[in-house]
Amino acid sequence: MSSTPASRLHLAVALDGTGWHPASWREQVARPRDLFTAAYWADLVAEAERGLLDFVTIEDGLGLQSSQFGKLDGRTDQVRGRLDAVLTASRVAPLTRHIGLVPTVIATHTEPFHISKAIATLDYVSSGRAGLRVQISARPHEAGHFGRRAFPLIDLSELQSPAGQERLTDLFDEAADYVEVVRRLWDSWEDDAEIRDVATGRFIDRDKLHYIDFEGQHFSVKGPSITPRPPQGQPLVTALAHQTVPYRLVARQADVGYVTPQDTGHARAIVAEIRAEQETAGRAGELLHVFGDLVVFLDDEQAAAEDRRARLDALAGEPYTSDARVFAGTPAQLADLLQEFASEGLSGFRLRPAVAGHDLPAITRGLVPELQRRGVFRTAYEADTLRGLLGLARPANRYVAA
């Protein structure tokens, strides 16, 4: 096994409440009463940093969590309620030094101007470790929280219908516009715009600030940002994608796409489709990571992991299902699976711990050492910025004349 950087895997962890299994909060390690405290999130991110992970993502949503696709479920036996992900990431940033912080932002109902400066600021407070995960919301009840648009209720099974595809396309096109605005605003100040020229009394060289003049179907944004270009220039943009429409968003706008392959053949097909879309988008030469998402139950013995899964399913009253493949086994088995997927073109993984308090430490203290022994994971942080950890260069500013 070669240990050149090219063969190395990237690892992220997706943080969501007490974990991804709906009964995770009932585990002894879960700390459900601490969910709305800074200490809870600081501890999780510190654990992820101890394992030298590339970054954490933080889930978010503009409504209560639900076990149903498009509507609330009225359940009282699962975690409900959450804190704003961007603010949670920022609260944790000064307490960490190396790990990337990638909160979820919902493009559908929020302002790209606000989010652009928020993520730029997260990049400042973390000295270059910020990113975002862009998400849409098609849920009628969340639209009702804003009162600007009314969405009809849509069922998961209707998404493949022409009407469903049309709605998805519209929401993802808006998300693509949103990211375009966010990215232009990050570039709307050149890096050396602040000059502090005492002789002329000028604090900035205003020729190095740029209007972005974006006009789209859903919004127009003039610019420039009120926040100078962030340390990474362009913080990381990521998105989760399950089908062609969102693959296109990944291909057009993202640095990392999260996908949900069920097996290696599926992984190969997804990567091929994204690469084709990437070429169509004119980004063929650019580094675009495709990460596989997996839900993990991780224990030293496979039986223990499976027992834990069964116990949680019993508590939940139904078997856990997910958009992502669910893995239950040992660190060595998981390492084998990740390497198989990697051979199909996935450059990293976003692991969703079934129980954050158990499976996150199992990742950092079990999986990571296993991958290190195989020479496919870093043994120390090798870069100061999140882009650096992912092998992404600091990009030139689109507004600087070549």
Added chain:
Amino acid sequence: MTSKPLKQIHLAAHFPGVNNTTVWSDPKAGSHIEFSSFAHFARTAERAKFDFLFLAEGLRLREQDGKIYDLDVVGRPDTFTVLAALAAVTEHLGLTGTINSTFNEPYEVARQFASLDHLSDGRSAWNVVTSWDAFTGENFRRGGFLQQEERYSRAKEFLTTTNELFDSWHGDEIVADQTTGVFLHDAKVGSFVHTGRHFDIHGQFNVPRSPQGRPVVFQAGDSEEGREFAASSADAIFSRHAALKEGQAFYTDVKNRLAKYGRRSDQLLILPAASFALADTDAEAEDLAREVRRQQVSGATALKHLEFVWNRDLSSYDPEGPLPDIDPDVSDNHISKGRAQVRMYRDPLATAREWRELAAANNWSIRDLVINTGNRQAFIGSPTTIAKTINDYVQADASDGFILVPHITPTGLDDFADKVVPLLQEQGVFRTEYEGPTLRHHLGLEHPDAADDRAAS
């Protein structure tokens, strides 16, 4: 005087702003954007036991004559995001953010403040401001032109709506009983319906009740509507009246408005913004004050300030020379965009006439005039003088304390913290330790539940 107990002074720290009070040209001036500057400033304020840190906001870079204004500090972080990070490097300090009610939606702002309040263990505050201009609106979805008379109507409804969202959780919903499997005591948590002129929203709010219940609410406007808004809805006013007589008049005016809303005098704090020039002796402080005023008003800045009144391009004038002979342009299309102060000159012709007379009588250049007609520092003197003046003003009901605005980032508060605060503490008018965990404790404001309970009984 002897029978009246001494009022306790409230002090806050305004991060140096995007305007010419802030002297970026001084060799001591540091970054206005790096987090280390914000952390230094916040830690200094906390070391001095200040009530809170205050951040202003502007959502479009200011322009003059169609060009981005380049003479002052330009650029600032996102308010919520930097406050959340500051919560990690402080333990007690209140965190007050200016957030605009015109270019935001209540659901999102309520989520952000409730989250900030959780993440800071109850230290969040919101300075509610409004905008009217399509200029700023060009950065936002709604495009944003709001009739000026609609500003406070939207702001009031915005605040009412966010309060409904904050109050949609009561604090006892999360059971999280791992044995029985009950996480919530009620599936309808956070239910809200708001139907109004500006907002028509309904659903379930998804952030549980935060430690303070609601953020502390500040109001900053000085107009008649602004004062009524404050009297009806705010916990504190960020006022501009730091001088004794004006401060007393404002204080009396606003506090007298409280009764008609069923509120007591101590339920609304008056906290003027105040700059200062502090030195070892009064004489040295006077010299420093003059020097800082000259730094604040460069020749280029002086011409730009004259343009606010003249409403013309005056770049061909010599700032060290006499005032323009031509009269101001009084048409509606104003040369300056994205600033509040432009509207202070309601009769530019009269102001121009008055300024020419002043300049002639004193033999002032354009720059001299702008320096001498602009705001002097509110407090100038030795530590003893400034401590005494602040205390005298507060005891004389010119304010309940001050929001100090240093002119140097990020160290402009250091001397005040080290030299003035101990004197106020010696006089028994400023805390030596924080007495409670939340900003409401620092400000002597009760938790909203307590107020509601009393209203209900």
